[in-house]
Amino acid sequence: MCGSCGCGDHHKHSHNLSHEQMHALGMEHHHHHEQPSVIEIEKDILSHNNNMAERIRGYLDAKNIYAFNLVSSPGSGKTTLLETTIKAIKSKINISVIEGDQRTSNDADRIMNLGINTVQINTETGCHLEAGEIYDTIKQMNIPESSLLFIENIGNLVCPALFDLGENERIVMISVTEGDDKPLKYPYMFESAQTCIINKIDLLPYLQCDIERIKQNALSINPHLRFFELSVTQGIGMENWISYLLQQIQT
Numbered sequence: 001m002c003g004s005c006g007c008g009d010h011h012k013h014s015h016n017l018s019h020e021q022m023h024a025l026g027m028e029h030h031h032h033h034e035q036p037s038v039i040e041i042e043k044d045i046l047s048h049n050n051n052m053a054e055r056i057r058g059y060l061d062a063k064n065i066y067a068f069n070l071v072s073s074p075g076s077g078k079t080t081l082l083e084t085t086i087k088a089i090k091s092k093i094n095i096s097v098i099e100g101d102q103r104t105s106n107d108a109d110r111i112m113n114l115g116i117n118t119v120q121i122n123t124e125t126g127c128h129l130e131a132g133e134i135y136d137t138i139k140q141m142n143i144p145e146s147s148l149l150f151i152e153n154i155g156n157l158v159c160p161a162l163f164d165l166g167e168n169e170r171i172v173m174i175s176v177t178e179g180d181d182k183p184l185k186y187p188y189m190f191e192s193a194q195t196c197i198i199n200k201i202d203l204l205p206y207l208q209c210d211i212e213r214i215k216q217n218a219l220s221i222n223p224h225l226r227f228f229e230l231s232v233t234q235g236i237g238m239e240n241w242i243s244y245l246l247q248q249i250q251t
């Protein structure tokens with residue numbers, strides 16, 4: 001976890017942790033006795049997150065809601081994929097969206113314009129969403145039974161990998177402009193995902209990017225990944241993706 005980039009501060013301050021929670025996380029220790037190591041604090045934060053993720057799973061299971069956690073570096077096309085997907089399937093299935101961003105409601109506004117139940121979570125200095133935030137949010141959202149929930153995580157290929165949001169499926173998106181070595185350089189994200197969307201394939205003719213190498217590199221990290229090759233803006237590969245999505249809801 002990125003103790004050095006400010007997300008540690010964010011989690012201590014902006015979550016308004018109670019005295020008991022601070023105690024549970026071992027943070028108050030910090031003021032009175034010896035300082036816990038960074039690794040100890042990270043372990044506690046992750047175990048708190050995992051407990052909340054289990055609660056989310058229980059909630060989603062009980063209501064038969066299928067949740068996707070969409071992760072990628074900034075600008076790979078997550079919100080564009082959501083817009084296009086929503087337009088294609090909203091007449092068939094109820095969809096809710098949680099938008100994570102450091103600041104602005106740009107993405108949430110784009111999704112809300114499509115008439116979708118959407119909540120924006122702004123993390124400010126935080127560089128990933130956490131299960132506690134998602135749990136509080138879904139409880140307020142009135143998500144109907146037997147529906148789909150998309151969580152668009154903060155654009156960041158590093159930290160979101162460590163935080164289970166209780167999702168049914170994690171989708172890592174990589175666009176071909178990012179380079180075919182990225183799965184090797186950011187392995188945790190590819191290791192923790194079940195599905196990999198390779199986007200912007202319409203740009204391949206202009207790039208030195210080998211799509212087979214993206215796949216080989218990703219599979220060397222996680223041999224179970226399933227792939228979709230898309231150009232969301234040109235509509236290439238979208239039929240496969242949409243029919244896959246609809247199958248997940250039926251099962």
Ligand SMILES: Nc1nc2c(ncn2[C@@H]2O[C@H](COP(=O)(O)OP(=O)(O)OP(=O)(O)O)[C@@H](O)[C@H]2O)c(=O)[nH]1
Nearest residue numbers: 073074075076077078079080155199200231232233
């Ligand atoms: N050429 C091309 N451009 C695309 C495609 N998909 C998305 N884009 C463009 O990529 C840019 C970023 O798209 P977004 O959907 O905002 O990306 P994002 O992953 O949601 O970005 P953040 O939320 O900031 O991380 C926009 O200009 C899109 O139009 C695609 O398939 N091909």
Ligand SMILES: [Mg+2]
Nearest residue numbers: 078079107152
């Ligand atoms: Mg976005």
